[in-house]
Amino acid sequence: MATEVLWVEDSSGDVRLTREAFREADASIHVHVACDGVEAMAFLRREGIYADAPRPCLILLDLNLPKMGGLEVLSQIKKGLDLQAIPVVRLTTSERQADVTKCYELKANCYLNKPVQWDGFSTIIASLNRFWAPAITAQLPTQRV
Amino acid sequence: MKVTGTIDIGKEPKISNVLLVEDSPRDVRLTQEAFRAANPSVYLQVANDGVEALIFQRNQGTQEHAPRPDMVLLDLNMPRMVGRQVLAEIKKDDKLRTIPTVILTTSEADVDVSKSYQLQANCYLTKPVQLDAFEDLVKSINEFWLTTVKLPQKRNIA
8 A cells, every 4th residue: 555645845945855855765665845834734624626625644745835835734743633643843943952853843744854865865865764764663553543 | 065964874983862751671671672772872771660660750859860762662551551541741841842753653543643743742753672673773763873974953043
């Protein structure tokens, strides 16, 4: 069964790198990309063109996003009864300890630094995949609670 | 160019405080041994049930000087206070809720998995029965949570 992952990221370069890194790590992962926070929430709530969107079992969220910032997206996901069980991994270039702590306060499941260089990037995706891919290490929630 | 976000592998080992909440002496022993093999700089402390775990984290009574854990590994089926209730208490407590709390249990029931995430468990792991697989799991907890992930600072910013 394919694993549906929602990636919320506005940099097209990072999206390309991420897709490649995931393909290398595990071909059974479907990565859906939302370019900003508004699009991410529409995807999760299955609004408009996203009426048939699958429910992701993991969300990867960048911090700096246009339209609706990453922290706002995180707090909306964790406030919604229907969505709050989906694990959210923050993947961002910010290393500021205040950002890290704020994310955990807003109930992010974990916080990862996005490395700038390709080697580091693919290593982190591989480690993300090793840890979170269902049935490998972590158990993920099923479609509905 | 300044390189940011490189992974910390190879750096000086830092002490990580991990609180294991587990009532089975056998599992406590196995976890201690597996951490010792995976990363000797992990300081593993043990609470034998949920009530003890909360006393430890809230520095009550004899636990006045207990260190704040960097991460909590929480079993679900325990006497006195079940893991789910401990999780709910941690995530309700302003001083404790940012501490990553990882469920480590034998239960594979979907309802336990979903309910734990609903209660804001940071992650849900199933304890493998085989010793080798259990050691591998502890190794990946160490690699992922104590090495790759950025953990929150010790005290909340008020």
